[in-house]
Amino acid sequence: MILVTGGTGFIGRHLLEKLIAKGETVRALVRRTRVPRSLPAGVETVYGDLASGAGLAEALRGAHAVIHLAGVTKALRPRDYYTGNVRATEQLAHAMAGRGMRLVHVSSLAAMGPATPGAPLAEDAEPHPLTHYGKSKLDAERVVRNLAPDAVIVRPPVVYGPRDTDVFQLLKSISKGLVLEISGGERWFSAIYVKDLVEGLLAAAGAPRAAGRAYFLAHAKPVSWRQLGESAARIMARTPRVLTVPFAVANAVGVCGELWARLSGTPGIVSREKIAEARCMAWTCDTGRAASELGFVAPTSLDEGLAATLAWYKEAGWLTY
Numbered sequence: 001m002i003l004v005t006g007g008t009g010f011i012g013r014h015l016l017e018k019l020i021a022k023g024e025t026v027r028a029l030v031r032r033t034r035v036p037r038s039l040p041a042g043v044e045t046v047y048g049d050l051a052s053g054a055g056l057a058e059a060l061r062g063a064h065a066v067i068h069l070a071g072v073t074k075a076l077r078p079r080d081y082y083t084g085n086v087r088a089t090e091q092l093a094h095a096m097a098g099r100g101m102r103l104v105h106v107s108s109l110a111a112m113g114p115a116t117p118g119a120p121l122a123e124d125a126e127p128h129p130l131t132h133y134g135k136s137k138l139d140a141e142r143v144v145r146n147l148a149p150d151a152v153i154v155r156p157p158v159v160y161g162p163r164d165t166d167v168f169q170l171l172k173s174i175s176k177g178l179v180l181e182i183s184g185g186e187r188w189f190s191a192i193y194v195k196d197l198v199e200g201l202l203a204a205a206g207a208p209r210a211a212g213r214a215y216f217l218a219h220a221k222p223v224s225w226r227q228l229g230e231s232a233a234r235i236m237a238r239t240p241r242v243l244t245v246p247f248a249v250a251n252a253v254g255v256c257g258e259l260w261a262r263l264s265g266t267p268g269i270v271s272r273e274k275i276a277e278a279r280c281m282a283w284t285c286d287t288g289r290a291a292s293e294l295g296f297v298a299p300t301s302l303d304e305g306l307a308a309t310l311a312w313y314k315e316a317g318w319l320t321y
Contacts, residue, residue, distance in 0.1 A: 006069030050088035110134035161194030193305035
């Protein structure tokens with residue numbers, strides 16, 4: 001039995017589908033909401049709440065591994081990141097103590113902070129997160145190392161693919177003929193197609209030598225936002241206008257995004273912290289450890305991944321091109 005937290009999210013849904021396809025016995029810990037999200041057929045559901053610990057005992061019963069994807073990526077208040085990422089992880093780790101289960105804790109490259117251009121980060125680099133999201137993910141890693149020292153920590157960078165709603169916003173803008181860039185030059189990042197990430201998570205869950213280790217799971221070749229935009233535009237047969245804005249203007253947009261989030265009561269992807277991350281020249285990581293120790297190499301190139309992603313968006317009616 002494999003327990004998955006965050007199974008109703010973008011990555012979690014893909015993970016559950018893969019586990020069911022492999023014939024695994026799968027359980028998902030999910031929160032009760034007014035509008036329940038459907039899960040793939042064959043997934044056992046346990047209702048609970050990680051922050052309070054409710055439902056954890058039932059969810060863990062009979063499990064041999066836990067893949068912990070649940071977390072907060074957007075929030076109205078800084079404290080929400082620490083509740084959803086740190087306290088929730090602490091509750092899970094405490095509940096798993098002494099049970100002999102493999103914990104795969106899904107963190108983020110944001111926990112480590114940006115890289116120097118041309119020098120991708122290694123797993124053991126000194127962390128320097130920029131945002132409350134990144135700081136909360138780093139704090140959660142420290143909780144895991146303290147309470148579950150044999151856990152495997154994985155740090156994905158930008159994740160894209162069918163059903164993603166974040167990178168989708170950029171692709172939607174391109175489909176309408178406009179690309180916004182912050183002035184200052186080309187910015188580079190590591191990325192991974194969601195189906196490749198799922199394979200990496202399963203490799204981390206099954207490799208005995210991974211106990212106590214941390215891994216970056218990404219495609220080995222970093223790309224630039226300009227390359228992503230050009231690739232997406234080519235696939236959609238668009239020639240978008242590129243609008244370059246100074247950082248001060250981008251930061252003002254972040255302020256507006258925060259104000260709208262407060263008024264609507266719904267956190268968005270645009271904020272001053274997100275703009276600060278976007279201003280960095282490199283968010284890149286070295287994938288050598290995952291290749292050598294897990295045998296994991298992400299096979300899907302940016303062009304291939306974008307083509308599959310855009311085809312899904314088009315079929316689902318999210319984009320027209």
